[in-house]
Amino acid sequence: MNKLKTGDQAPGFALADPFGKTITLDEFKGRKLLLYFYPKAGTSGCTRQTEAVRDAMIKLQENGVDAVGISPDSPAAQKKFSDKLQLTFPLLSDADHTVADAYGVWGEKALYGKKYFGIVRSAFLIGEDGRILAAWYKVSPGDTVPKALGILGIA
Template identity: 45%
Template sequence: MSATKRLSPGDRAPAFTLPDANGKPVSLSDYAGRKVIVYFYPAASTPGCTKQACDFRDNLAELNDAGLEVVGISPDKPAKLAKFVEAQELTFPLLSDPDKDVLTAWGAFGEKTMYGKVVTGVIRSTFLVDEEGNIEVAQYNVRATGHVAKLRRDLSV
């Protein structure tokens, strides 16, 4: 397996500007001075990704109360994200990275093992970016189910 460059706590978070579900550009710099959870997921409207997005939605008030924003990023096009946002009543931005440039820069795209086979794809990952734009927490190969509860425990939220 070729190694995908992974981010570690203390690293500078790679900058990005990507379209949201409505095609409006959203940048990491929009969150300067605030903490933001950036999570990467393989595909909107799939069972695991739906569970994870709904978990973030259902915990958003507590996360926001703790000073944490949430942004999800996948290779889906904005039109697919818009349907996902509407169907699941998601209340945080989902961003489109069809070229996978941002996914790759964050170490969230590359070789992974799936059902015993090595495949290339999105590595489900979650990061906490601090107020200065540095990685505070970097988690790779997270599980879709139960991840938000674990993240809340890890962050004492």
């Protein structure tokens, strides 16, 4: 798992949203992007993380920041999750974890002693030029937004 760091070029992506539209990293050029990866739509930690991003969207957008969430869930599962939380930003499906691999967030995990591969909850703040401003691997659900706001100098 190669980890990205500040100053690295953010890997491009082209992934489907729940409505069949392909969203690309290039669509966010000229704006900052809070890109976060979460393990599974609808679970408690992923819900807390996504609600925190949702609740901060006005503040983020006022400061030139968009948001996108990515998980290996199907577009149908993403739509159900998005509808339930009434999101105004896209959730993207990375079922084959190609984008997760590129960002270094697909890795070995353990639960009750059983090892498996999955998304390591992580977040990235990407600058207007497509470079990583900050990367947080193994971020806790409640820290995604405060860490991004801290880098942006927003209280």
